[in-house]
Amino acid sequence: MDIRMKKLLTSIALASLSFSAVAANPAITDKFTADPAPIVYNDTVYVYVGRDEAKPDEGYTMHEWLVYSSTDMVNWKSHGSPFKPTDFSWSSGSAWAGHVIEKDGKFYWYTTSSHKTVKGKAIGVAVSDSPTGPFKDARGSALVTNDMTKATDISWDDIDPAAFIDDDGQAWLYWGNQKAYYAKLKDNMIEFDGPIHVVPDEQVKGFTEAPWIHKRGDTYYLSYATGFPEKTAYSTSKSITGPWKYQGLIAEGAQNSNTIHQGIIDYKGKTYFFYHTGMMQHPNTGGSFRRSMAIDYLYYNDDGTIKKVIQTSEGVKAVK
Numbered sequence: 001m002d003i004r005m006k007k008l009l010t011s012i013a014l015a016s017l018s019f020s021a022v023a024a025n026p027a028i029t030d031k032f033t034a035d036p037a038p039i040v041y042n043d044t045v046y047v048y049v050g051r052d053e054a055k056p057d058e059g060y061t062m063h064e065w066l067v068y069s070s071t072d073m074v075n076w077k078s079h080g081s082p083f084k085p086t087d088f089s090w091s092s093g094s095a096w097a098g099h100v101i102e103k104d105g106k107f108y109w110y111t112t113s114s115h116k117t118v119k120g121k122a123i124g125v126a127v128s129d130s131p132t133g134p135f136k137d138a139r140g141s142a143l144v145t146n147d148m149t150k151a152t153d154i155s156w157d158d159i160d161p162a163a164f165i166d167d168d169g170q171a172w173l174y175w176g177n178q179k180a181y182y183a184k185l186k187d188n189m190i191e192f193d194g195p196i197h198v199v200p201d202e203q204v205k206g207f208t209e210a211p212w213i214h215k216r217g218d219t220y221y222l223s224y225a226t227g228f229p230e231k232t233a234y235s236t237s238k239s240i241t242g243p244w245k246y247q248g249l250i251a252e253g254a255q256n257s258n259t260i261h262q263g264i265i266d267y268k269g270k271t272y273f274f275y276h277t278g279m280m281q282h283p284n285t286g287g288s289f290r291r292s293m294a295i296d297y298l299y300y301n302d303d304g305t306i307k308k309v310i311q312t313s314e315g316v317k318a319v320k
Contacts, residue, residue: 024313024314024315025277025279025294025295025296025311025312025313025314025315026276026277026279026280026286026292026293026294027074027076027292027293027294027295027315028049028068028076028292028293029280029292030078031051031066031078032051032052032053032280032286032290032291032292033049033050033051033052033066033068033276033291033292033293034049034050034051034052034062034097034259034261034276034291034292034293035049035050035096035097035098035160035210035261035276036048036049036261036263036274036275036276036293037049037097037098037099037100037162037263037274038263038265038272038274039100039101039102039131039265040265040266040267041102041131043071044069044070044071044131045069045070045071045073045265045267046067046068046069046100046131046132047067047068047069047070047076047263047274047293048065048066048067048098048099048100048109049065049066049067049068049293050062050064050065050066050095050096050097050098051063051064051065051066051081051095052289052290052291054289054290056285056287056289056290058289059289060096060289061289062094062095062096063084063085063086063093063094063095064081064083064084064085064095065081065082065083065084065095065098065109065111066078066079066080066081067079067080067081067082067131067132067133069131069132072318072319072320073267073268073272073295073316073317073318073319074315074316074317074318075318079132079133082128082132082133082134082135083109083111083126083133083134083135083136085111085113085114087126087135087136087137088113088124088126088137088142089137089140090115090116090117090122090124090141090142091113091114091115091116091122091124092113092114092115092116093113093114094113094114095111095112095113096111096112096113096121096159096160097111097112097159097160097161097210097261098110098111098112098161099161099162099163099263100131100163101163101164101165101171101189102131103165103171103189105129106127106128106129106189107127107128107129107130107131107135108125108126108127108138108163108189108190109125109126109127109128109135110123110124110125110143110161110162110163110173110175111123111124111125111126111161112158112159112160112161112175115142115145115146118142118145118146118147119146119155120145120146120154120155120156120157120158121146121155121156121157121158121159122142122143122144122145122146122158123142123143123144123158123159123161123173123175124137124139124142124143125137125138125139125143125189125190126138127189127190138189138190139190139191143173143190143191143192144158144161144175144196145158146158148196149176149179149181149196151178151179151181151198152177152178152179154177154178156177157176157177157178157179157181158175158176158177158181159175159176159177159209160175160176160177160209160210160211160261161173161174161175162174162175162210162211162212162213163185164213164214164215164240166215166240167215170184170185170240171184171185171187171189172184172185172213172240173185173192174211174212174213174222175211176207176209176211177208177209178207178208178209179198179199179201179207180198180199180204180207180211180222180224181196181197181198181199182196182197182199182211182241183195183196183197197241199222199242199244200242200243202246203235203242203243203244203245203246204222204224204233204235204244204246205226205233205235205246206226206227206233207224207226207233208224208225208226208227208228208230209224209225209230209261210224210225210230210259210260210261210262211223211224212224212262212263212264213240214264214265216300216304217304218238219236219237219238219304220236220237220238220239220240221234221235221236221264221306222234222235222236222237222244223250223262223264225259225260225261225262226249228258229253229257229258229259230253230254230258230259230260230261231249231251231252231253231260232249232250232251232260232262232275232309233246233247233248233249233250234247234248234249234250234306235247236304236305247305247306249308250262250273250298250306250308250309251273251275251308251309251311252308252311254275254276254277254278254294254311255277255278255279255311256277256278256279256286256287256288257276257277257278257279257286257287257288257291258288259276259288259291260275260276260277261275261276262274262275263275264298267319268319268320269319270297270316270319271297271298271299271300272295272296272297272298272316273295273296273297273298273309274293274294274295275293275294275295275296275311276291276292276293276294277291277292277294277311278290278291278292279292279294279313280292294311294315295315295316296309296310296311296312296315296316297309297310297316
């Protein structure tokens with residue numbers, strides 16, 4: 001092997017090392033991955049996404065959910081599809097956004113799909129003993145159907161579930177489109193403990209969809225997609241049930257995508273903002289119906305309000 005070939009191989013090796021230490025956005029490029037919902041469990045980040053399968057500009061086409069994991073926020077391991085909407089006997093087969101949460105060693109996946117017999121979107125619950133599945137239907141029926149929510153006449157207001165377990169162990173579910181719904185969950189995590197509530201419009205100004213709850217100190221943050229094309233806004237409260245105070249935007253719209261759909265977690269001392277964009281460039285075939293997960297840092301002001309997220313093509317750095 002001559003000296004020029006050795007230098008070339010060394011350069012390639014060094015480039016590979018630097019790539020593994022610094023992420024890029026999109027963060028996942030093996031498939032189109034929409035609506036990221038991250039959780040932290042046993043020092044590992046798991047993210048649950050829908051798989052966009054549409055041809056360019058064909059419209060939303062998703063038939064399965066996928067799971068990825070990482071211990072450094074840069075290198076993501078695929079765990080395939082541990083659950084599909086057709087695993088619900090009541091589902092007609094479309095896969096919309098969902099969220100997984102762990103309680104007492106079990107993992108509950110709240111997901112959105114179209115219902116076979118009740119017109120509109122519905123929310124189901126799947127359960128597993130592992131964050132990577134396999135998951136199975138936990139109820140045998142939908143948790144929420146369109147005839148249970150009357151705040152709007154649309155058939156797609158029961159989408160984008162986001163679960164949250166408070167410091168006292170009480171679990172809650174938020175969801176919605178046009179209206180923000182929430183309800184208390186029973187200890188079994190598959191039934192509601194009381195009525196479905198609606199967050200007043202003035203407390204979540206411009207609410208479109210994709211609610212997400214996180215907590216920092218004694219402050220609850222309810223972030224959500226607003227407008228269309230979507231941006232990300234948020235409100236704060238001292239109680240999980242509100243009242244909420246509108247605080248403004250967290251993020252501008254995602255590049256080349258009408259939607260953005262955030263998830264927010266703390267991991268190894270930093271706060272991360274997950275979202276999707278239409279900027280897949282391997283090849284450059286991304287778009288509003290062919291979205292890809294991205295990650296950037298989220299920072300707070302001294303008063304607890306959130307600084308606007310800077311969306312980057314560089315992404316985040318690897319952590320140990």
